[in-house]
Amino acid sequence: MLLPLLSLSLLMCVFSTGVIASDKQSAQAAIKKATTLLQQSKNLGFEWNTVTPLILQAQDAIKANDFDNATQFAVKASQQAKLSIQQAENEEKNWHFNLPK
């Protein structure tokens, strides 16, 4: 009787700490991804000035143990950095259509 209960609570323990740990981890991973994408857009010369502030907000949220918000900010930063990379690729092909005719 005792054994299953114990193992159950042990399991719950592992599971719940697992969730908390993976939340912090996943928030950190999300920030890392955003930072990498930001660096890519910088290298292409198409950095938006909206991305770094989002990453900073994500880092602040991590410090406040608010991993949900941290992840949200980081994901938003990644989305914007991706768009700026797309913009760089588009402009590489299309900029000269803007030349005066």
Next chain:
Amino acid sequence: MQRLLNTFLSLSLIVVAIPAVATPEQNKESFQKFYMDRFSHIEKDDFANGVYALDQDARDQWEAMSDFPPFEDDLDEGEALFNTPFANGKQYADCFENKGQGVRQNYPQFDSKSGQVITLELAINNCRTQHGEKALPYKKGDLAKVSAYMASTSKGERFDIKIPNDKRAQQAYEAGKKYYYSKRGQLNFSCANCHVQNVGRKARSETLSASLGHPTHFPVYRMKWESFGTLQRRFDSCNKQVRAQPLEGQAKDYRNLEYFLTYMSNGLPVNGPASRK
């Protein structure tokens, strides 16, 4: 049908070929012609006055304060700095042609030794470091004051930017051109979207100036800054407007952009420093 296809094909070939074959000189001609056709009542030299060539109300206000330009003290400081010898006894005048008097119209230059575009501000800092002084921060402060003084000694000289027969110079020019025509920032605007396609129209409360004449009056004393700023400081302001991250002062892209933009104004007179809102 075959004929039609052929003409279509050759036409599309021409369209595709234009950007590749146009020389800087041809680019400049069509760039200047665009503005002169669009504003046929404006004298070419008047484009050196920026937005005040296009907006009479703004010009009236601007001229009312030109008797006592807000930058007089800073300009005097620039002159004093220019004439202050470095610790090793040399001075700025030793680094420039004609002792640094009346040279603004020749910058940016392509330096074939380093393979780089050298703006006036970069040349000023190179002069300092060559003579054992610390480089000054770019975009504002003492460097902008010295640059403003040097511009003031060049009033009326006509811009004469050269693109030497050196592949690297042509690449630098092309890179600057590409920067100018590429959309950037979250708002997805190129310089040309505002200063070519929408020139003369209002963006919020401001009339958009022509890029013909953009570099002629820099450094500019902006009321908003309450100080002098270099052309690259102004690039920052425009980049921020479209939510693009500004670059470091004298970043390669900025120098190439300045090279292209100034070449487009070849033939216009130096009329800096000037004041702006």
